Amino acid sequence: MKNDLLLQALRGEATRRKPVWLMRQAGRILPQYRRLSERVGSFKTMVQTPDIACEVTLQPIEELDVDAAIIFSDILVIPEAMGLPYEMEKNKGPVFPATIGTAADVDRMIIAGEEGVDYTVKAIKLVKSALNNTIPLIGFAGAPWTIFAYMVEGSGSKTFTLSRSMLYNRPEMAHALLHKITQSTINYLKAQVSAGADVVQLFDTWAGILSPQLYTRFSMPYLQQICSALQPTPVIVFAKGAFFALSEIAQLSCAGMGLDWTISPKFARDMAGNNITLQGNLDPCVLYAELPFVQKATLQMLQDFGPNRHIVNLGHGVYPDTPLDAVKCFINTVKQYKI
Ligand code: CP3
Numbered sequence: 001m002k003n004d005l006l007l008q009a010l011r012g013e014a015t016r017r018k019p020v021w022l023m024r025q026a027g028r029i030l031p032q033y034r035r036l037s038e039r040v041g042s043f044k045t046m047v048q049t050p051d052i053a054c055e056v057t058l059q060p061i062e063e064l065d066v067d068a069a070i071i072f073s074d075i076l077v078i079p080e081a082m083g084l085p086y087e088m089e090k091n092k093g094p095v096f097p098a099t100i101g102t103a104a105d106v107d108r109m110i111i112a113g114e115e116g117v118d119y120t121v122k123a124i125k126l127v128k129s130a131l132n133n134t135i136p137l138i139g140f141a142g143a144p145w146t147i148f149a150y151m152v153e154g155s156g157s158k159t160f161t162l163s164r165s166m167l168y169n170r171p172e173m174a175h176a177l178l179h180k181i182t183q184s185t186i187n188y189l190k191a192q193v194s195a196g197a198d199v200v201q202l203f204d205t206w207a208g209i210l211s212p213q214l215y216t217r218f219s220m221p222y223l224q225q226i227c228s229a230l231q232p233t234p235v236i237v238f239a240k241g242a243f244f245a246l247s248e249i250a251q252l253s254c255a256g257m258g259l260d261w262t263i264s265p266k267f268a269r270d271m272a273g274n275n276i277t278l279q280g281n282l283d284p285c286v287l288y289a290e291l292p293f294v295q296k297a298t299l300q301m302l303q304d305f306g307p308n309r310h311i312v313n314l315g316h317g318v319y320p321d322t323p324l325d326a327v328k329c330f331i332n333t334v335k336q337y338k339i
Contacts, residue, residue, distance in 0.1 A: 002134045006068045007198060009311050010234040010255040010277050018302065018310055019067040020334040021138070022327070023238075023258075024317030025060040026072045029327060032059050043088040047073050053123035057137075058130060063324075064331055068136050068199070069127060071192070073120045075142030075203055078184050079151050081116025082109045086150075099154040101162075103170075106177045112184035114191030121195045128196030139197030141189055143204035143239070144181040144222035145215075151177070160209050167210075167218050174218060182222045186229045193233050201236040201258070202226060208241015208260075215245050220252075227253040236279055240316060246271035261315030265304040278305060281315040287326040294326050298333040307339045 001007070005019035027033055033056060037046065046052045056072040076086045076094050086094045100106060114121055127137055142150075150156075152163040167174050189200050204219060219239075227235050237249050238258025249257050250272035259268050259280035268278055286297045302312070312334045318327060 001136065003067060004136060006136050006138075006311060007234070009309060010199065010236075012275070012277065012309055014308055015339070017337065017339060018312050018334055020312040020331055021066040021068040021070065022060070022064075022314055022318045022331075023070075025064065025066060026056050026070060027318075028320035029318055029322050029324060030059050030063055031324075032063070043074075047077065048119045050119055050122035050126055053120065054126035054130060057123070057127045061131075061135070064327065066135075066331060068138050069131060070138040070140060070201075071120060071124055071127060071197065073117075073123070073140070075140070075147065075205075076150060077117050077120060078112065078141060078147055078181065078188060081112035081188070082180065082184055084109065084151055093156060094150070096150065096154040099162075100151045100177060103173050103176075106173055106180070109177065109180050111180050111187070113187050116184075117188050117191070120188075121191045124192055124195040124197055136198035137196060138236075139189060139192035139200040141185045141200070141202060141226075143202045143207070143219060143237070144178045144185065144226075145210070145219040146204050146206045147181050147185075148174070148178055148218075149206045149209075151181075160206065164209065164214070167214055171217075178218065178222050182225050186226055189226065189230055193230065197233075199234045199236065199255075200230060201238060204237065204239040204242065207239035207245070208243075210242075212244040215242060216248065220245070220248055223249070223254075224252050236277075236311075238279070243267075247273075250276045256311065258313070259315065263315075265301070265306070269306070274309070277309040277311060279311040279313050281313065282330065284314045284316055284319050284322065287314075287318070287322045287330060289326070291326065291329045294329045295333045298330050299337065302334065302337050 005015050008015045009019050040046050053072045086096050149163040234255035236256035237254045240260045256277040256279050261281050261283035
């Protein structure tokens with residue numbers, strides 16, 4: 001591969017410079033995405049049409065010259081493939097018209113095979129061929145706990161009362177659903193790897209709303225099952241808000257750990273030890289500042305992580321209204337930085 005900085009960093013090798021990509025790089029920060037999205041008119045159509053998903057995946061490669069592509073899809077394709085369809089409402093986000101509340105609901109969910117998300121698998125093949133071995137392609141899925149939360153709540157939530165209380169009141173039912181999500185996710189990610197994904201990332205977006213005890217019982221075992229099943233493919237686990245679980249996550253069979261911006265690089269390294277690559281973690285809101293400040297904050301972060309085992313990213317997905325020149329300033333600062 002022409003540029004395999006990302007894979008080198010995940011293997012723990014010294015790199016000539018640090019690799020950089022952005023969570024949510026394929027999306028509304030790019031004018032070409034917004035134009036295409038206007039024309040197509042529906043997010044789900046974009047995700048489900050391999051040609052379009054391929055085009056959107058490649059847009060940030062052309063515009064930003066990042067060191068990895070991430071396949072354009074969504075974490076919610078898994079609940080849909082299990083039998084719980086979602087809708088993407090403009091300016092509101094994802095909504096599930098039906099949700100999981102009873103044991104009968106859990107029984108109705110199927111363990112999805114790769115055919116349930118064949119459109120993403122097809123898109124990966126197209127992207128791989130278009131990339132022509134220039135940079136690695138990242139596949140992804142939601143972590144089981146985060147998918148569980150969407151399936152029970154039906155959308156994002158301020159308190160996550162339904163999903164969290166289910167863990168206390170109906171632990172066996174919760175485990176039964178988490179098991180089905182995990183098996184579906186393993187099938188899906190294995191298909192992504194067979195189609196050409198070089199790395200996979202698990203997004204545990206709602207990790208930070210669980211107590212450490214609940215996280216250990218209801219998220220960690222399922223993350224481990226997925227990481228083990230995918231060996232030897234490098235897996236990156238991004239558990240947002242889970243400062244309390246960093247040392248446990250570092251013990252999973254994963255090559256990398258994503259960090260949100262609330263965690264200092266030193267704290268993360270102390271918790272995680274030296275056998276894992278850290279990814280992150282500039283506050284996405286830094287990119288609303290003047291460019292000299294963006295540069296300064298990025299340099300500080302680069303230094304704080306030290307020379308090795310670091311993949312540069314933001315601490316969460318880039319926000320849709322972020323000025324593009326700040327995004328480019330961030331990327332160029334990383335590329336010019338001498339380790
Ligand atoms: O560039 C990439 O990172 C690849 C594509 C990608 C999308 N969603 C496309 C998308 C990825 C990796 C995701 C992951 C995802 N989806 C997560 C985990 C990461 C995170 O942000 O914590 C979550 C929680 C979702 C669920 C989801 N999808 C939400 C809450 C929303 C609405 C909020 C928003 O950003 O609009 C989406 C929609 C979505 N997924 C868009 C994109 C490009 C925007 C749709 C549009 O208006 O065009």
